[in-house]
Amino acid sequence: MTTAPDQPLHILKTVFGFPAFRGAQREIVDHVMAGGDALVLMPTGGGKSLCYQLPALLRDGTALVISPLIALMQDQVAALRQLGVRAAFLNSTLDAREAAAAERALREGALDLLYVAPERLVMPRMLDLLEQSRIALFAIDEAHCVSQWGHDFRPEYLQLSLLHERFPAVPRIALTATADMQTRVEIRHRLALGDARVFVSSFDRPNIRYTIVDKQDARQQLLRFIRETHAGDAGIVYCLSRKKVDETAAWLKAQDVAALPYHAGMDAATRADHQARFQREEGVVMVATIAFGMGIDKPDVRFVAHLDLPKSIEGYYQKTGRAGRDGAPADAWMTYGLGDVVQLRRMIDQSEGSEEYRRVSFAKLEALLGLCETAGCRRVRLLDYFGEASEPCGNCDTCLEPPQTWDATDAARKALSCIFRTGQRFGSRHLIDVLRGHATERVEQWRHRDLSVFGIGADIDEAAWRDVFRQLVTLGFVRPDHEAFGALRLTESSRAVLKGEQRIDMRRMAPRKGKSATVRRKAAVDGLTAADASLLERLRAWRSEQARTQSVPAYVIFHDATLSAIASAHPRDIDDLSTIHGIGAKKLERYGSELMALLRG
Numbered sequence: 297m298t299t300a301p302d303q304p305l306h307i308l309k310t311v312f313g314f315p316a317f318r319g320a321q322r323e324i325v326d327h328v329m330a331g332g333d334a335l336v337l338m339p340t341g342g343g344k345s346l347c348y349q350l351p352a353l354l355r356d357g358t359a360l361v362i363s364p365l366i367a368l369m370q371d372q373v374a375a376l377r378q379l380g381v382r383a384a385f386l387n388s389t390l391d392a393r394e395a396a397a398a399e400r401a402l403r404e405g406a407l408d409l410l411y412v413a414p415e416r417l418v419m420p421r422m423l424d425l426l427e428q429s430r431i432a433l434f435a436i437d438e439a440h441c442v443s444q445w446g447h448d449f450r451p452e453y454l455q456l457s458l459l460h461e462r463f464p465a466v467p468r469i470a471l472t473a474t475a476d477m478q479t480r481v482e483i484r485h486r487l488a489l490g491d492a493r494v495f496v497s498s499f500d501r502p503n504i505r506y507t508i509v510d511k512q513d514a515r516q517q518l519l520r521f522i523r524e525t526h527a528g529d530a531g532i533v534y535c536l537s538r539k540k541v542d543e544t545a546a547w548l549k550a551q552d553v554a555a556l557p558y559h560a561g562m563d564a565a566t567r568a569d570h571q572a573r574f575q576r577e578e579g580v581v582m583v584a585t586i587a588f589g590m591g592i593d594k595p596d597v598r599f600v601a602h603l604d605l606p607k608s609i610e611g612y613y614q615k616t617g618r619a620g621r622d623g624a625p626a627d628a629w630m631t632y633g634l635g636d637v638v639q640l641r642r643m644i645d646q647s648e649g650s651e652e653y654r655r656v657s658f659a660k661l662e663a664l665l666g667l668c669e670t671a672g673c674r675r676v677r678l679l680d681y682f683g684e685a686s687e688p689c690g691n692c693d694t695c696l697e698p699p700q701t702w703d704a705t706d707a708a709r710k711a712l713s714c715i716f717r718t719g720q721r722f723g724s725r726h727l728i729d730v731l732r733g734h735a736t737e738r739v740e741q742w743r744h745r746d747l748s749v750f751g752i753g754a755d756i757d758e759a760a761w762r763d764v765f766r767q768l769v770t771l772g773f774v775r776p777d778h779e780a781f782g783a784l785r786l787t788e789s790s791r792a793v794l795k796g797e798q799r800i801d802m803r804r805m806a807p808r809k810g811k812s813a814t815v816r817r818k819a820a821v822d823g824l825t826a827a828d829a830s831l832l833e834r835l836r837a838w839r840s841e842q843a844r845t846q847s848v849p850a851y852v853i854f855h856d857a858t859l860s861a862i863a864s865a866h867p868r869d870i871d872d873l874s875t876i877h878g879i880g881a882k883k884l885e886r887y888g889s890e891l892m893a894l895l896r897g
């Protein structure tokens with residue numbers, strides 16, 4: 297097929313309603329259109345789908361999209377149909393009649409895209425059907441599922457290399473948001489993509505604001521964060537245990553937050569129901585363990601919160617990456633304290649894994665603690681971990697409010713000698729009572745009132761002492777002993793501090809006010825005149841109604857950004873309306889006059 301050089305751009309504008317390509321999209325599209333194989337590594341929200349959807353529209357035949365995310369296929373197809381694209385899916389949720397209809401459409405060349413589950417694709421009957429049909433390309437989404445060492449391994453993915461054997465002339469494009477080198481190598485190898493061109497994007501997510509706060513009263517901190525900056529927004533709250541998930545969800549609900557729990561201990565039907573509600577309704581807060589992971593394809597998740605420390609930077613980045621896929625401002629918020637460090641170290645210590653496994657786990661935890669304690673830009677630190685150099689971002693808590701450091705040498709010495717004098721048998725709570733001169737029952741019981749360290753730290757408040765102990769642990773001067781219920785013990789390196797030979801600077805955790813991404817966004821909304829703001833409300837109500845009657849998620853009708861653009865741009869006619877980001881020809885035809893009526897109303 298011969299195509300004019302700007303045909304992809306034309307389709308981008310008219311079908312998708314976007315004015316320009318993002319990053320490497322254009323290059324990838326051109327490469328696949330010309331029949332080349334590609335391996336695309338792009339962060340979540342980077343715009344991977346367009347890389348195969350555009351060639352699907354421009355090449356002869358049907359593009360086969362292989363995805364393990366069966367629960368999402370229906371919504372993905374609904375979104376494409378809204379754009380006027382001929383799309384269908386084939387998976388176990390269809391009955392025989394529906395499946396037969398999709399197969400017939402494929403054979404007759406009546407489809408631009410067909411989404412298929414991997415286990416279905418490799419069935420002999422399906423492969424025969426493909427041979428009778430015209431295939432434009434194979435897109436292998438979530439390609440990291442081929443990695444046996446990754447957390448999303450799908451055995452069926454291993455069989456996908458047969459596509460290359462059976463259909464050598466059909467281009468293949470594999471896509472993933474998993475960044476690490478090992479997975480990359482494995483994908484190339486296992487999918488026989490040795491000759492594929494590799495496209496690696498920056499893994500930065502500039503619209504996500506990273507904030508890590510000192511844990512005081514985690515629930516209240518979370519509630520304040522949600523109320524002050526994300527009222528009515530969809531978000532995810534990650535907790536370590538199922539019990540904590542249940543408790544936190546119930547508690548948030550009692551505080552009038554639309555929260556739902558999700559973890560592997562719940563029955564499958566309830567879990568699926570909660571996932572569907574999160575995906576389709578607006579403003580649901582999902583409280584979840586890591587079991588809630590792949591398969592979240594909601595573009596308008598406005599925040600991802602962590603109530604417990606994840607185990608590694610990879611885990612943290614993957615989870616926070618679920619926020620703000622639509623490119624609008626979003627928050628990655630985490631509260632973290634000494635208790636988290638103690639708990640994770642204990643979990644690693646007591647794990648069944650080999651010595652090697654434990655060593656690697658400790659190193660990963662160290663790297664994460666470094667991120668938590670850094671006085672520099674969080675993003676620089678994150679990207680550096682993935683091998684990408686960058687400049688301070690201006691969109692993380694440490695850039696916005698540079699933490700102050702203070703000379704904590706004296707406080708550290710007091711803390712360390714308190715540990716020593718009390719026999720290295722206590723956790724930070726009791727140590728702080730002793731330092732602050734609180735004659736608690738425990739203090740009396742152990743006669744710690746008689747010690748020289750009793751009351752020597754009364755000038756520093758409790759929260760600041762917690763900071764000191766936590767940083768002493770992360771800096772390696774103190775180690776929690778799990779055999780002794782997390783009692784703090786001195787390490788070799790504490791000696792120099794005790795002797796007064798080493799100075800220690802610590803960062804001061806300022807109690808942060810909720811100056812987060814949404815404040816910016818709300819400010820932008822406040823920037824709208826009262827009339828515009830009320831127009832935006834009407835547009836949202838109209839969208840909800842559309843979504844309900846068509847039973848699709850609201851974002852399938854229009855993204856938030858598109859509605860905001862309409863409310864502030866005041867398009868005067870259909871032509872004006874067509875220039876707005878996210879309004880292509882089909883949506884203009886379908887909704888244009890209704891929108892104009894709303895605007896005039």
Ligand code: ADP
Pocket residue numbers: 314315316317318321338339340341342343344345346595621622623855
């Ligand atoms: P990924 O699959 O990489 O996570 P998606 O393909 O879902 O990302 O795209 C993320 C969001 O970015 C979607 O809302 C999509 O509509 C939008 N998007 C993609 N490409 C462009 C573009 N060139 N211009 C504007 N928006 C885009």
Ligand code: ZN
Pocket residue numbers: 672673674675676688689690691692693694695696
């Ligand atoms: Zn920064």
